Amino acid sequence: MKKLFTTSWLIMGFLVTGFAQNKASLPEFDLQKPELEAHMRFLASDELMGRRTGEQGNLVAARYVAEQFRRYGLANAPQQTSFMQTVPLEKMGALGKGNLFVGTDTLRSGQDWILMSGSASDIDAPLVYAGFGLENAAKGWDDYKGLDVKGKIVLLQSGSPEATSPIEIITASDGKRKLAAEKGAVGIIEIFKAPVPWNFVTKFFGGERVALAPDGKTVTLPHAWINGQESKFTKMLRATDKMRFQTTGRSFQTVNGYNVVAYIEGTDAKLKDEYVLLSAHYDHVGVGKQGGQPYSPEDSIFNGARDNAFGTVSLLAAAEALSKQPPKRSVLLVALTGEEVGLLGSKYYASHPLLPLNKCIFNLNTDGAGYNDTSILSVIGLDRTGARAEIETASKAFGLDVVADPAPEQGLFDRSDNVSFAKVGIPAPTITPGFRTFDAELMKNYHQASDNPETIDFGYLLKFSQAYAYAARLIADRAQAPQWSKGDKYEEAAKELYSK
Ligand SMILES: [Zn+2]
Numbered sequence: 335m336k337k338l339f340t341t342s343w344l345i346m347g348f349l350v351t352g353f354a355q356n357k358a359s360l361p362e363f364d365l366q367k368p369e370l371e372a373h374m375r376f377l378a379s380d381e382l383m384g385r386r387t388g389e390q391g392n393l394v395a396a397r398y399v400a401e402q403f404r405r406y407g408l409a410n411a412p413q414q415t416s417f418m419q420t421v422p423l424e425k426m427g428a429l430g431k432g433n434l435f436v437g438t439d440t441l442r443s444g445q446d447w448i449l450m451s452g453s454a455s456d457i458d459a460p461l462v463y464a465g466f467g468l469e470n471a472a473k474g475w476d477d478y479k480g481l482d483v484k485g486k487i488v489l490l491q492s493g494s495p496e497a498t499s500p501i502e503i504i505t506a507s508d509g510k511r512k513l514a515a516e517k518g519a520v521g522i523i524e525i526f527k528a529p530v531p532w533n534f535v536t537k538f539f540g541g542e543r544v545a546l547a548p549d550g551k552t553v554t555l556p557h558a559w560i561n562g563q564e565s566k567f568t569k570m571l572r573a574t575d576k577m578r579f580q581t582t583g584r585s586f587q588t589v590n591g592y593n594v595v596a597y598i599e600g601t602d603a604k605l606k607d608e609y610v611l612l613s614a615h616y617d618h619v620g621v622g623k624q625g626g627q628p629y630s631p632e633d634s635i636f637n638g639a640r641d642n643a644f645g646t647v648s649l650l651a652a653a654e655a656l657s658k659q660p661p662k663r664s665v666l667l668v669a670l671t672g673e674e675v676g677l678l679g680s681k682y683y684a685s686h687p688l689l690p691l692n693k694c695i696f697n698l699n700t701d702g703a704g705y706n707d708t709s710i711l712s713v714i715g716l717d718r719t720g721a722r723a724e725i726e727t728a729s730k731a732f733g734l735d736v737v738a739d740p741a742p743e744q745g746l747f748d749r750s751d752n753v754s755f756a757k758v759g760i761p762a763p764t765i766t767p768g769f770r771t772f773d774a775e776l777m778k779n780y781h782q783a784s785d786n787p788e789t790i791d792f793g794y795l796l797k798f799s800q801a802y803a804y805a806a807r808l809i810a811d812r813a814q815a816p817q818w819s820k821g822d823k824y825e826e827a828a829k830e831l832y833s834k
Contacts, residue, residue: 362655362803363731367796369654373402373647374795377616378639378787385638386620387672387679388425388544388589395616399594399646399669406654408596411666411688421591421671421682422547426451429540432581434523434558436570441560443581446567448540450524451511452556454583457521460486460576466494467510467522484518487579489571492526492562501748503528507559508548515553521579522555523571527562535559542624544675546682547588556581591617593679594669595688596653600810602662609664609689610810611697611760612652613680614645615673615751619781629783639787640779642673644767644795645700651799652806661810663695670751673701680754691755692834695815696721697762698806699752703780705767708794710735711801712770714746715756715763720816721809725765728805732797734768741772756824759831761816765802767794 376382376398383391400417410417432443441447465477467490475495490510493503507524514522526535539559556579560567571577594616600606618638619625625636637643649667656665666689672678684691696719702712711729716722716738729736739747747753752762769776779785809816818825 360655360804360807361658362651362800362807365651365655365796365800365803367792370647370651370795370799371792373650374639374643374790374792375787377643377646378637380635380637384620384625384636385616385618386624387591387617387675388423389620392591392617392671396592396594396669396671399616399650402650403594403596403653403667406657408598408653408657408667411595411597414595414688417594417596419593419595419683419686419688421593421679423589423591423672423678424545424547424552425587425589426543426545427585428542430454430582430584435578435580436574439570441567444536444540446564447558447560448536449581449584450507450539450557450559451553452581452583453554455521455556455579455581457487457556457579458576459520459579461489461523461571461574462486463489463572466491466506467514467524468494468506469513478513478517483514485520487521487523487577488514488519490522490524492524492528492559500528500530511553511555511557512548515555520555522557523577523579524557524559525562525568525571526559532561532563537626544672544678546678552586556583591671591679593671593683596667598653598657598660598665598667600662600664601660605662606664608693608695608815609666610806611666611668611694611755612649612806613668613670613697613699613751613755614649615642615670615679615701616646617671617674617679618642619674625781625783627781627783633783636781636783637786639785639790640702640704640767641781641785642701643787644702644790644798647795648700648799648802652803655803656807661807663810665806665810666694673751677751677754680751684754684758691758691760692831694755694760696809697752697755697760698802698809699750699755699762699764700766700802701750701764702766703769703772704776704785705769705794706773706775707768707770708791710737710768710770711798712737712740712766712768713763714739714750714766715752718747718819718822719761719763720818721761721763721805724808724812725805728808729801731804732801734797734801737768737770740770744772757827759824759827759829761818761828765805767798
């Protein structure tokens with residue numbers, strides 16, 4: 335009995351220390367707090383002026399990330415000669431002045447309507463109603479059928495027969511502009527109706543704006559959104575067959591943004607053709623008025639320490655750890671730009687990937703509003719994306735518990751860059767610093783000038799980053815790729831992606 339006890343104790347001891355040694359020898363267990371703290375203090379410094387997309391501070395942040403990738407010995411993505419992926423952007427000036435004259439009524443810019451796009455114009459032209467202004471043979475949409483809109487202004491409803499959420503209604507708008515221009519229209523009046531307060535719409539879309547530059551020629555025809563919550567405007571426009579569209583236009587300028595992309599080749603001869611995509615956005619909202627929230631002369635810089643220097647540091651930590659000892663599958667690291675201005679960097683990347691998307695088995699995105707519980711990390715989409723075990727094991731190794739999908743009312747899954755990859759079918763959760771609810775403590779820093787590096791818990795930053803890197807490794811080492819849970823809304827996209 336005694337002997338047996340001793341033997342099994344020995345075996346147990348061997349197993350325990352053997353396992354511990356094996357784990358402890360992984361580079362993510364050796365990551366150092368001062369290294370991560372230095373990344374954080376640089377990325378969230380006042381000197382970077384809130385890292386707003388389209389501004390200098392954002393470009394400096396991109397440069398910093400690229401040079402850290404170089405320092406850690408990462409490679410460029412296959413066939414690339416730089417860590418930088420150019421993301422062509424259009425920077426639009428604030429709303430111009432203007433009037434719409436409809437019969438005896440005058441609708442004022444910035445009040446009754448906003449100019450979404452377009453240069454200075456003064457057009458007196460017939461007005462033609464064209465439904466949603468969409469064409470899609472597969473879906474049976476044919477709103478221009480039998481209409482001649484050449485030289486005319488088209489009157490459209492916002493959204494599409496399928497769009498229900500504000501985001502879907504808003505994103506349907508861009509395609510309409512292109513199509514109307516192709517049909518020869520000279521202006522667009524879109525009756526904007528979505529469950530969003532009109533003053534929010536004017537504030538968000540009326541100010542200076544950054545968007546992805548269109549593929550091909552820029553369309554300059556004036557495009558207005560009319561307040562569709564005022565039913566008298568709709569009636570007035572439907573009752574007339576001509577109008578005058580007068581606007582000073584919005585200035586626009588083409589600028590380059592950058593996703594920063596690096597590659598770590600996997601060690602398994604067979605599995606290394608597949609890869610795990612690690613992503614974090616490094617941009618934030620800027621300075622002063624750009625932040626869209628109150629600020630003071632003493633603190634007008636939106637440093638974005640939590641959102642999302644925190645995630646960017648975790649990405650750099652994963653770069654350091656995984657490059658020292660690569661996992662079986664390859665790893666592609668993408669520091670994304672343009673998240674705060676509409677998930678632009680991830681949208682661009684998903685439509686201009688540097689490696690085939692159907693070889694990407696998983697996207698582990700990290701982003702967050704902040705944290706109010708440093709004993710956990712939270713995962714948006716944990717139980718939808720098939721890698722709970724790895725994420726839990728990795729978190730527990732650093733003393734953190736995992737909380738799945740806090741604050742479901744916030745619809746967070748569809749609000750960060752992971753959704754750009756989920757939409758094409760890649761299982762894509764977002765790992766976020768620990769929170770259980772969107773409470774006052776979290777909101778205290780979310781998109782506020784107070785989100786400074788001085789208030790970061792660097793011990794927590796270290797643990798979080800270690801867990802992120804280790805989770806990435808465990809997923810990249812898996813025998814089988816993670817799968818969407820049955821019936822998930824992105825499961826169909828996955829079937830299509832991975833059957834190619
Ligand atoms: Zn963010």
